[in-house]
Amino acid sequence: MSEAAAVIVADDPVLESDFAREMVRQMRAIDTYGTYDDWPEAKILAPFVLTKAMRREIPIVGDPDEVTMSRVSAYYNAIAATIESRCGLMAVPMIHLSHEGFGRALITVGKLVVMDKTLRDVHRFGFPELAKMKEDAEKLVDKAAQLIETYPDVANL
Amino acid sequence: MSEAAAVIVADDPVLESDFAREMVRQMRAIDTYGTYDDWPEAKILAPFVLTKAMRREIPIVGDPDEVTMSRVSAYYNAIAATIESRCGLMAVPMIHLSHEGFGRALITVGKLVVMDKTLRDVHRFGFPELAKMKEDAEKLVDKAAQLIETYPDVANL
Numbered sequence: 001m002s003e004a005a006a007v008i009v010a011d012d013p014v015l016e017s018d019f020a021r022e023m024v025r026q027m028r029a030i031d032t033y034g035t036y037d038d039w040p041e042a043k044i045l046a047p048f049v050l051t052k053a054m055r056r057e058i059p060i061v062g063d064p065d066e067v068t069m070s071r072v073s074a075y076y077n078a079i080a081a082t083i084e085s086r087c088g089l090m091a092v093p094m095i096h097l098s099h100e101g102f103g104r105a106l107i108t109v110g111k112l113v114v115m116d117k118t119l120r121d122v123h124r125f126g127f128p129e130l131a132k133m134k135e136d137a138e139k140l141v142d143k144a145a146q147l148i149e150t151y152p153d154v155a156n157l
Numbered sequence: 158m159s160e161a162a163a164v165i166v167a168d169d170p171v172l173e174s175d176f177a178r179e180m181v182r183q184m185r186a187i188d189t190y191g192t193y194d195d196w197p198e199a200k201i202l203a204p205f206v207l208t209k210a211m212r213r214e215i216p217i218v219g220d221p222d223e224v225t226m227s228r229v230s231a232y233y234n235a236i237a238a239t240i241e242s243r244c245g246l247m248a249v250p251m252i253h254l255s256h257e258g259f260g261r262a263l264i265t266v267g268k269l270v271v272m273d274k275t276l277r278d279v280h281r282f283g284f285p286e287l288a289k290m291k292e293d294a295e296k297l298v299d300k301a302a303q304l305i306e307t308y309p310d311v312a313n314l
Contacts, residue, residue, distance in 0.1 A: 111270040
């Protein structure tokens with residue numbers, strides 16, 4: 001992981017964003033043994049960045065391992081937490097993966113599905129750069145917030 | 158499974174119901190090797206019935222095996238299919254299980270969550286009698302249909 005750690009510079013301004021902070025919080029939450037305790041944020045989030053060259057090294061077809069799966073969970077948990085803090089309503093993530101990394105990620109608020117994403121190639125989960133991760137997540141959060149605003153009754157069920 | 162086969166009599170009128178027929182269809186759909194081809198319906202649905210005595214034989218804590226999991230899927234798939242044929246809108250089931258058989262079963266229609274059930278003790282999944290299975294399922298379908306009627310916009314998203 002020493003190469004991976006270099007893909008995010010320690011003073012990347014994205015690290016200061018709410019979403020990156022939430023991601024770090026989620027990663028620390030699943031870090032049972034306190035491995036990340038003295039890691040800088042750039043190092044904790046480094047595995048989420050997969051440059052083109054890094055992606056090329058990973059086989060096209062493969063089963064996601066548990067570490068990758070926990071990263072995918074951390075990402076969607078962070079999105080759910082962000083929706084929750086934005087809208088003040090509980091947002092519940094649910095991820096379903098079949099073999100070979102295909103699946104579906106869902107976030108519900110009340111009886112409203114505020115995010116519904118088909119997952120593919122989960123074993124190669126990652127973003128070309130940290131800024132792209134934040135950008136994608138914010139788009140999903142915005143769309144969710146819009147849906148909640150349009151259908152408050154259903155979101156409050 | 159020879160004892161289990163006896164828990165449903167071959168002329169049980171419940172076997173003629175739409176839901177039982179749908180359940181048989183779902184079970185046949187996952188029967189890759191055609192094992193059920195010449196089985197009567199009562200025998201195909203027998204594993205869904207767990208009498209008190211049978212339940213007592215199963216340990217309280219346990220991991221659900223694949224066969225049990227596929228039965229749980231067949232049940233919620235049948236509910237989704239029934240909702241679909243009743244409302245004319247696609248109903249998508251999603252089951253998420255963590256270890257020890259805890260989890261959540263969800264059915265969505267459009268952006269509407271029409272069924273949301275917490276699963277417990279999935280390794281002991283079953284109903285005291287066939288009529289109870291049908292009754293429970295019909296309650297879930299009715300509730301779903303009601304939700305779709307109340308929020309057609311969201312169900313059509």
